[in-house]
Amino acid sequence: MDEQIKNIILDEFTKLVHTIEGDFHINFLKKRHNFLLNQLDKMMIAHMVFVSSFESKSGNAIQACAKRIARLRFGEENVPQIVNPKGLALPNGFCNPKGEQVVITNVNIESAALHGEINKFREEHKGRGRGKSRIESSVTQESIKQLLTIGGKYIEDRIYIKPVDLCFRDGEEWNIMEIKAGGALDSSNAPSNAEKLLLLYTALQEKNCRCYFATLYNKDGEGAHWNSGVKAHLSYPEMFLIGRQFWERILPQEISFRNFVKIYKQALTQIDLNARIRTMISDCVGTL
Known part of the structure; x- marks a missing residue:
């Protein structure tokens, strides 16, 4: 069961990281147009962009995890x-x-x-x-x-x-x-x-x-x-x-909840989230 939960987290957060990486450069450029912030150095702005993006998108990822985890306990049908x-x-053509x-x-x-x-x-x-x-x-x-x-x-x-x-x-x-x-x-x-x-x-x-x-x-x-x-x-x-x-x-x-937190941390370590985010920010700032 530990491995099933870990795989759910790996799947959802890998998709999350791909999404953040995909639109990070565009979001960074948009933030630089904000005259309230553009006096800050590029690296600081980049970190602000990441935090904003992660906070807005990670909620959906963890909610998706929660739904899939609930299915492990209660069954797909429930x-x-x-x-x-x-x-x-259902309405005709419902999707x-x-x-x-x-x-x-x-x-x-x-x-x-x-x-x-x-x-x-x-x-x-x-x-x-x-x-x-x-x-x-x-x-x-x-x-x-x-x-x-x-x-x-x-x-x-x-x-x-x-x-x-x-x-x-x-x-x-x-x-x-x-x-x-x-x-x-x-x-x-x-x-x-x-x-x-x-x-x-x-x-x-x-x-x-x-x-x-x-x-x-x-x-x-x-x-x-x-x-x-x-x-x-x-x-x-x-x-x-x-x-x-x-x-x-x-x-x-x-x-247990304690074990779940441990599994979550293991999954994010396996994704190598910190290194990927640092690389993403460095690559973005370095191209400008």
């Missing part, structure tokens, strides 16, 4: 590329060119009225106050069942398709996840992320379903108290899987 528990007929996992629904998820009702639900259950007088969010696994009734009002004779970060059946329940890297959301974008998750839950229309806001790592350090603006909009810790909790939820049971 982590489908097309999530369609109602067996709805999924990006290879994303998608939810198929007949709930009109484009309806402004539905979005308004989900927004109202979130606001009514929002956490408020500070310190001892604080009231935590009451958006719980139980209270969100109200959204199934709300969503039922928007069922149409039409199919809607919505990408999802990760959705799987664990044998008893569906699990829907909105996944972020570290989850450092502020008060301005936290509500929309919470509502995106609640919309997916509403679209699935499954009573035996749990939804989670998940992060790939604990931005405050594994084992440390995790904080984020999204906690005001979803009940913590019930609606969250942070870092280790997320990986332990999807890893095969014989693989």
